[in-house]
Amino acid sequence: MKYRIEGGFPLKGTIKAKGNKNAALPCIAACLLTDEPVILRNIPNIQDVKVTLSIIQDLGANVEKIDNNTYKITTSDIKSSELPPEKAKLIRASILFAGPLLARTGKAILPPPGGDVIGRRRLDTHFLAFSELGARVEIDGVFRISANKLVGEDIFLDEASVTATENAIMAAVLAEGTTVLRNAASEPHVQDLCNMLSNMGAKISGIGSNILTIEGVKKLRSTDFSIGSDYMEVGSFIGLAAVTRGEITIENASPQHLRMIKLAYSKLGIHWEQEENTIRVPSPQQLRVIPDLGGMIPKIDDAPWPGFPADLTSIMTVVATQVEGTILIHEKMFESRMFFVDKLIEMGARIILCDPHRAVVSGPSRLRGAELTSPDVRAGMAMVIAALCAEGNSLIHNVYQVERGYEDLVGRLNKLGAQIKREKAD
Ligand SMILES: CC(=O)N[C@H]1[C@@H](OP(=O)(O)OP(=O)(O)OC[C@H]2O[C@@H](n3ccc(=O)[nH]c3=O)[C@H](O)[C@@H]2O)O[C@H](CO)[C@@H](O)[C@@H]1O
Ligand SMILES: C=C(OP(=O)(O)O)C(=O)O
Numbered sequence: 001m002k003y004r005i006e007g008g009f010p011l012k013g014t015i016k017a018k019g020n021k022n023a024a025l026p027c028i029a030a031c032l033l034t035d036e037p038v039i040l041r042n043i044p045n046i047q048d049v050k051v052t053l054s055i056i057q058d059l060g061a062n063v064e065k066i067d068n069n070t071y072k073i074t075t076s077d078i079k080s081s082e083l084p085p086e087k088a089k090l091i092r093a094s095i096l097f098a099g100p101l102l103a104r105t106g107k108a109i110l111p112p113p114g115g116d117v118i119g120r121r122r123l124d125t126h127f128l129a130f131s132e133l134g135a136r137v138e139i140d141g142v143f144r145i146s147a148n149k150l151v152g153e154d155i156f157l158d159e160a161s162v163t164a165t166e167n168a169i170m171a172a173v174l175a176e177g178t179t180v181l182r183n184a185a186s187e188p189h190v191q192d193l194c195n196m197l198s199n200m201g202a203k204i205s206g207i208g209s210n211i212l213t214i215e216g217v218k219k220l221r222s223t224d225f226s227i228g229s230d231y232m233e234v235g236s237f238i239g240l241a242a243v244t245r246g247e248i249t250i251e252n253a254s255p256q257h258l259r260m261i262k263l264a265y266s267k268l269g270i271h272w273e274q275e276e277n278t279i280r281v282p283s284p285q286q287l288r289v290i291p292d293l294g295g296m297i298p299k300i301d302d303a304p305w306p307g308f309p310a311d312l313t314s315i316m317t318v319v320a321t322q323v324e325g326t327i328l329i330h331e332k333m334f335e336s337r338m339f340f341v342d343k344l345i346e347m348g349a350r351i352i353l354c355d356p357h358r359a360v361v362s363g364p365s366r367l368r369g370a371e372l373t374s375p376d377v378r379a380g381m382a383m384v385i386a387a388l389c390a391e392g393n394s395l396i397h398n399v400y401q402v403e404r405g406y407e408d409l410v411g412r413l414n415k416l417g418a419q420i421k422r423e424k425a426d
Helices: 021-033 047-058 092-105 124-132 162-172 188-199 231-243 259-267 310-320 337-346 377-389 409-415
Strands: 002-006 012-016 038-041 062-067 070-074 107-110 136-139 143-146 154-156 178-182 203-205 211-215 223-226 247-251 273-275 278-281 299-301 325-330 351-355 358-363 371-373 393-397 419-423
Touching: 002 377, 012 409, 021 038, 021 047, 021 070, 021 092, 021 162, 021 188, 047 062, 047 070, 047 092, 092 107, 092 124, 092 143, 092 162, 124 136, 124 143, 124 154, 124 162, 162 178, 162 188, 162 211, 188 203, 188 223, 231 247, 231 259, 231 278, 231 310, 231 377, 259 310, 299 310, 310 325, 310 337, 310 358, 310 377, 337 351, 337 358, 337 377, 377 393, 377 409, 409 419
Parallel strands: 012 247, 038 223, 154 178, 299 325, 371 393
Antiparallel strands: 002 393, 002 419, 038 070, 062 070, 107 143, 136 143, 178 211, 203 211, 247 278, 273 278, 325 358, 351 358
16 A cells, blocks of 8 residues: 655644554463453554464464454464464564463464564574573574473573563563563563553562563463553654644653653654643744754664663654754664665755764755655654655555554544545555
8 A cells, every 4th residue: 555645734633642552462462371361452453463463363362353442362272383474474573472372382483573674683682581481492494492391580681672571571470480580671562561461460570670570370360451552653643743833632642651752852842731641732833953061963862761762763853854953863773774764865854874873864954745665664654754744745655564553544644634645556
């Protein structure tokens, strides 16, 4: 599919943030850890969720759709410990079935996962954690992980990988004895997974910190759990409001997760008002880079939580093109995420890509509509934002990538006054 976008209209109105993709995916995989039914709420209706649900069904789960965002998942029988390769290769999160399958059936066979092409995405940390828990890992084109039993251990992760932390948690909750997970990732989606597992009877302490202590239990039970809002969506909509000179109210915004994002946006002169769980991005705003002390050029750089999220760096790059002044965007985690700025430059943005990780953006520039291809979910959303504030028409191809992470984006943005048509690919 592709999007045909006419830019230049200020977006106005109210939009509700959907559930967090990166919480939904591990929480679906975690349903394998009990033979009792689990109800998951606030699951976004996006491509990655569809693939993940289809994989868990192939493994033997019964998935009942209760409404657009609620599912009842029962895995009383597991038919297979092997992921269907063609589906597993579609998403990065397919690796998240390894931990629960290992815990429940003693083995997991899966191909290297897919996901965004944003640079090398190592899996070493996952295998480090599984090995420490007593599993054997063989790699011969596919990953074969097996264990007669998993035993708790004091594990120091070589990096605070999000999915590796989630996999280690899911393997450890049913292991014998106590696991201490150090240098653990602590993103809100990791916290959601821990809270869901705690509701199921897991014993996890240190949730939200980088040291998790997990006392293994024999059995987990049913739960009814609602996942949190997607702060990546909220961060994207804030940028969209600011660059189209619009005024957007975002419900379910979970402002407690926006503190670092707020600091980053304030460097671009962008602010919002907060009332309980709702935020309002007002208009007009003076979009101007606020220099560091002494008039120095500021930077926005990512880091593991509670640092600035890597997934929002593409969005910030586009927003910075509309802001008066110069700022450095430094994406430290992925080597290929910034390459899409070539397209922004074609649209008229003034950006120097210093190396694969750093871009200096000098604004404001009047962007012109262009024909673009979305390389990954966030660059895709960044292109949608660029097209919506550009003069004239744009065509964005390969929007499957965008729809991996954003539910009914066209319908929701058109309600705010955007002019986007979703069309069949040529
Ligand atoms: C399904 C899912 O949840 N995907 C998210 C998850 O991916 P994922 O779990 O795949 O990402 P990881 O956290 O493993 O690491 C991302 C990359 O950053 C590097 N790295 C990691 C930690 C660190 O302190 N320093 C560092 O440089 C790693 O080497 C790796 O190449 O977390 C990423 C980082 O927040 C997000 O972009 C993805 O949206
Ligand atoms: C990189 C992302 O997703 P994934 O890890 O699923 O590829 C993302 O959500 O920005």
